[in-house]
Amino acid sequence: MSSEELSRNTGIHSVRLRRILSQLGRNGLVQSNRGLAGGFTLARSPEEIHLQEVYCAVETRKAFHLDVTRNDQGTAALSGRVNGFFLRLFEQLQVEIEESMSSITLADVLRNTMQQEE
Amino acid sequence: MSSEELSRNTGIHSVRLRRILSQLGRNGLVQSNRGLAGGFTLARSPEEIHLQEVYCAVETRKAFHLDVTRNDQGTAALSGRVNGFFLRLFEQLQVEIEESMSSITLADVLRNTMQQEE
DNA sequence: CATATTTGTAACTGGCACGGTTACAATTGA
DNA sequence: TCAATTGTAACCGTGCCAGTTACAAATATG
Numbered sequence: 001m002s003s004e005e006l007s008r009n010t011g012i013h014s015v016r017l018r019r020i021l022s023q024l025g026r027n028g029l030v031q032s033n034r035g036l037a038g039g040f041t042l043a044r045s046p047e048e049i050h051l052q053e054v055y056c057a058v059e060t061r062k063a064f065h066l067d068v069t070r071n072d073q074g075t076a077a078l079s080g081r082v083n084g085f086f087l088r089l090f091e092q093l094q095v096e097i098e099e100s101m102s103s104i105t106l107a108d109v110l111r112n113t114m115q116q117e118e
Numbered sequence: 119m120s121s122e123e124l125s126r127n128t129g130i131h132s133v134r135l136r137r138i139l140s141q142l143g144r145n146g147l148v149q150s151n152r153g154l155a156g157g158f159t160l161a162r163s164p165e166e167i168h169l170q171e172v173y174c175a176v177e178t179r180k181a182f183h184l185d186v187t188r189n190d191q192g193t194a195a196l197s198g199r200v201n202g203f204f205l206r207l208f209e210q211l212q213v214e215i216e217e218s219m220s221s222i223t224l225a226d227v228l229r230n231t232m233q234q235e236e
Numbered sequence: 237c238a239t240a241t242t243t244g245t246a247a248c249t250g251g252c253a254c255g256g257t258t259a260c261a262a263t264t265g266a
Numbered sequence: 267t268c269a270a271t272t273g274t275a276a277c278c279g280t281g282c283c284a285g286t287t288a289c290a291a292a293t294a295t296g
Binding site for chain 3: 002003004015018019021022025032033034035036037038039040
Binding site for chain 2: 272274
């Protein structure tokens with residue numbers, strides 16, 4: 001399907017779609033073809049594409065983002081230790097999230113959204 | 119402790135601290151006093167303050183944010199069903215996160231960050 | 237080969253959220 | 267009365283993100 005056709009079906013502008021899809025292509029999730037009758041196809045079958053891959057390919061920063069770069073030189077070493085505590089906590093949550101997303105494939109999504117199609 | 123003193127200890131500007139702390143006050147987590155020798159104190163003991171409360175008091179939007187308002191009127195009903203799928207998924211993840219944060223109190227944070235103080 | 241179509245990407249713009257800053261009214265203890 | 271402190275409004279600058287335009291590169295078709 002071409003980015004224009006996808007744009008018509010989703011309401012998302014074609015340039016943005018191309019940006020996202022080329023990102024997915026760089027991570028080996030979709031295959032793109034230029035020229036006449038070009039467009040995008042899945043690089044693997046839906047059963048082999050996990051949400052976690054899609055998410056990581058598109059989103060640069062983690063779901064749980066914490067800015068800890070500041071105050072490392074700061075007044076009290078306590079700040080650094082509190083920051084460390086939350087870094088570890090958020091890291092754990094991040095792992096849980098990624099595990100959830102790793103267990104879901106694109107095929108699962110299709111099954112759950114297209115079953116009662118008329 | 120006054121916002122000025124907190125600012126000196128954390129490097130965070132006092133106005134921003136007051137904004138955050140007054141928000142926490144509105145949610146009953148800290149107690150504020152104006153005037154000479156005023157400042158902020160915890161409204162409850164650290165054992166009774168859970169991270170989830172602090173997080174919810176300060177952060178308006180959920181940790182997992184998804185914009186699903188668009189395309190509801192859209193071309194294909196499929197969009198809506200896919201959106202619904204991810205809404206449910208993210209809701210589950212949100213619940214997991216909040217459960218993790220509910221199990222940690224401010225006292226836990228203090229225990230983990232101040233034990234090897236010299 | 238010529239042409240039309242499509243991807244990939246750069247460049248610019250506008251909007252929005254957020255933090256920093258200044259300022260000041262309201263409160264309160266000395 | 268006065269100084270200190272919270273609470274909050276107003277404004278500014280910055281950075282990020284999506285939208286938009288434009289165009290080179292690639293490619294199928296005739």
